[in-house]
Amino acid sequence: MAVLEASGLTLSFGPTPALGGVSLAVGVGETVAVMGPSGSGKSTLLHCLAGLRRPDSGEVQLGGEPFSNLSDRSRSDVRLRRLGVVFQFAELLPELTMVENVSLPAWIDGNARDASRKSAEGLLDRFGIAHLADRHPGEVSGGERQRAAVARALVHEPALVLADEPTGALDSVNGQLVLDALMDQARVQGAAVVLVTHEARLASLCDREVLMRDGRIVEPVAALR
Numbered sequence: 001m002a003v004l005e006a007s008g009l010t011l012s013f014g015p016t017p018a019l020g021g022v023s024l025a026v027g028v029g030e031t032v033a034v035m036g037p038s039g040s041g042k043s044t045l046l047h048c049l050a051g052l053r054r055p056d057s058g059e060v061q062l063g064g065e066p067f068s069n070l071s072d073r074s075r076s077d078v079r080l081r082r083l084g085v086v087f088q089f090a091e092l093l094p095e096l097t098m099v100e101n102v103s104l105p106a107w108i109d110g111n112a113r114d115a116s117r118k119s120a121e122g123l124l125d126r127f128g129i130a131h132l133a134d135r136h137p138g139e140v141s142g143g144e145r146q147r148a149a150v151a152r153a154l155v156h157e158p159a160l161v162l163a164d165e166p167t168g169a170l171d172s173v174n175g176q177l178v179l180d181a182l183m184d185q186a187r188v189q190g191a192a193v194v195l196v197t198h199e200a201r202l203a204s205l206c207d208r209e210v211l212m213r214d215g216r217i218v219e220p221v222a223a224l225r
Contacts, residue, residue: 035203
């Protein structure tokens, strides 16, 4: 059974079509890169897969269970507990410290606060920002916030990770740290991982590549190796 299955997703913003019948399935431990020019619908697709937007038609299922057609509150609950989402601009909560931001999903998922913080500290250390644990997002750089956002997405070991340009704000060294962690989540933890990226090198490391244009998948979903 697919971890994620989207079928026939359509979405328009007023008269402007954003998605034109997109279907995609991702299995256990599989990594998929979604590529395409700006405005092709990549981020819109990711938002629908994450339950942040409800498609006009079509459906998203997680583990064979309905997701996109749930109420807003139910989608939010599922997203917090079962998904790891990396936004393009980090989207950390400014009133929380870095370690509090990272540990929040694990705590919401039912882990004790101390255990959640310990897991968060381990990921911050892995990404080279452990010394910033008690700083607030406004006190650190954009690249440091992005690494914390990836740590937040992984801290509760979700079955599905959705990441929008997760290395876009990072240099090559820190980008590799993030990429290694995302790949480990798939190959060690068995998570399905979907990455929106402009980076051909990153896409080449994934199991499959999806090319989008004008809100549609324009090339078959084909294995890269």
